[in-house]
Amino acid sequence: MTGKSWQGDTVGPVTDLGPAGPGSPVSALILAAGYSSRMAPAFKPVLPLNDTPMVCAVIDLFYGAGVRDIVVVAGHNHGQVKSAVKNTPARVVVNSDYALGMFSSIRTGAGEIDPESQGFFLLPVDIPAVRPSTLARIKAAFLKRPELPVVPCFNAKTGHPPLIPGPAIESIMHAGSDNNLRDILFAKAYTCLAVHDQGILMDADTPEGYEAVKEQFAKRLMPNRTECLSMIGAELSGEQEIKAHLLLVEKTAMALYNALLPALSGLNPDLVRAAALLHDIKRKVSRHDRAAEKFLLDMGFAELAAVVGAHMTLENPGEEPGEKEIVYFADKVCAGACLDLDYESRFRRKARDYPEARERIKQRLETARYIHARISAITGRSVKQILG
Numbered sequence: 001m002t003g004k005s006w007q008g009d010t011v012g013p014v015t016d017l018g019p020a021g022p023g024s025p026v027s028a029l030i031l032a033a034g035y036s037s038r039m040a041p042a043f044k045p046v047l048p049l050n051d052t053p054m055v056c057a058v059i060d061l062f063y064g065a066g067v068r069d070i071v072v073v074a075g076h077n078h079g080q081v082k083s084a085v086k087n088t089p090a091r092v093v094v095n096s097d098y099a100l101g102m103f104s105s106i107r108t109g110a111g112e113i114d115p116e117s118q119g120f121f122l123l124p125v126d127i128p129a130v131r132p133s134t135l136a137r138i139k140a141a142f143l144k145r146p147e148l149p150v151v152p153c154f155n156a157k158t159g160h161p162p163l164i165p166g167p168a169i170e171s172i173m174h175a176g177s178d179n180n181l182r183d184i185l186f187a188k189a190y191t192c193l194a195v196h197d198q199g200i201l202m203d204a205d206t207p208e209g210y211e212a213v214k215e216q217f218a219k220r221l222m223p224n225r226t227e228c229l230s231m232i233g234a235e236l237s238g239e240q241e242i243k244a245h246l247l248l249v250e251k252t253a254m255a256l257y258n259a260l261l262p263a264l265s266g267l268n269p270d271l272v273r274a275a276a277l278l279h280d281i282k283r284k285v286s287r288h289d290r291a292a293e294k295f296l297l298d299m300g301f302a303e304l305a306a307v308v309g310a311h312m313t314l315e316n317p318g319e320e321p322g323e324k325e326i327v328y329f330a331d332k333v334c335a336g337a338c339l340d341l342d343y344e345s346r347f348r349r350k351a352r353d354y355p356e357a358r359e360r361i362k363q364r365l366e367t368a369r370y371i372h373a374r375i376s377a378i379t380g381r382s383v384k385q386i387l388g
Contacts, residue, residue, distance in 0.1 A: 028062040032125040033075025033098040073109040123161035129199030159200030244337035253330035275307040
């Protein structure tokens with residue numbers, strides 16, 4: 001599978017960035033003109049990501065997110081770039097002055113942007129692991145104040161792609177070759193948008209960077225631990241008790257996961273960890289399980305959302321515990337920031353104190369008991385032995 005959404009396939013949930021009102025369409029400018037000197041003899045734009053050239057993966061990122069005006073700036077080895085993208089919806093423009101540096105390519109590409117566009121994303125080809133949901137957030141922020149550039153940041157570090165207002169193209173085109181984009185756009189006001197996407201900072205500029213980007217790209221539909229902690233910091237600011245609970249559930253769920261190996265080798269540890277960390281991400285609102293599920297769906301994490309959405313009430317638990325069962329049970333044996341293996345007594349007290357919810361509480365207890373028994377049967381160990 002190539003992941004080319006213009007051919008009918010997609011690499012993940014598609015977020016529509018198409019027209020949302022007069023003048024709202026935006027373009028994308030992909031920079032692929034450099035020497036790739038630190039990757040020599042490899043040429044970055046055509047290095048593979050999931051069996052597709054990197055430049056095509058970036059085109060697919062924008063096209064899959066609803067961007068239809070996509071310009072690729074080629075320079076060094078421009079014939080390879082043209083060959084790689086010839087069956088894509090992108091247009092290629094060659095920068096004959098690519099040796100002058102990146103700004104010369106920005107200037108070349110900016111002149112090809114659709115004049116009807118309200119602005120354009122700018123992304124070097126070697127930063128391909130950005131999520132479609134991140135593009136959607138950047139555009140939403142841009143539409144609130146379209147006169148300002150929007151720059152995404154992760155953990156207070158700015159990254160790519162910025163979304164640049166269309167009127168800035170004239171300034172870019174008339175700037176001298178000794179200028180840079182920061183001097184023109186970011187010396188004044190701009191919108192710095194916090195996102196939970198480490199991919200905005202990751203480039204394939206070296207062999208080591210390329211390997212890290214490949215891993216991030218392959219797992220872009222699941223947040224890593226650093227990204228989960230970023231979400232927790234933003235959504236649960238000051239909520240130290242909830243944060244402590246999340247960290248304990250993570251530790252507990254991973255201990256259960258490790259105990260179930262190798263008997264259940266199909267389990268996804270990244271899904272277990274992320275769901276354990278984020279199950280209470282919306283704990284401060286009513287129906288927090290459903291609110292958390294929607295929050296994660298909106299970010300494009302469908303598989304994770306399904307596990308998190310089941311952490312309160314799990315219908316028909318499987319005979320072989322999966323990620324849902326592990327996270328559900330880990331949550332039930334963690335009372336706040338304390339491990340509580342006598343969860344049955346706690347549930348009985350709750351049923352007594354909340355008679356209107358007695359049946360739901362009893363059902364949740366029965367589900368926990370069932371998962372408890374299955375874990376012990378499969379591992380040959382008690383939960384107390386597993387969790388210490």
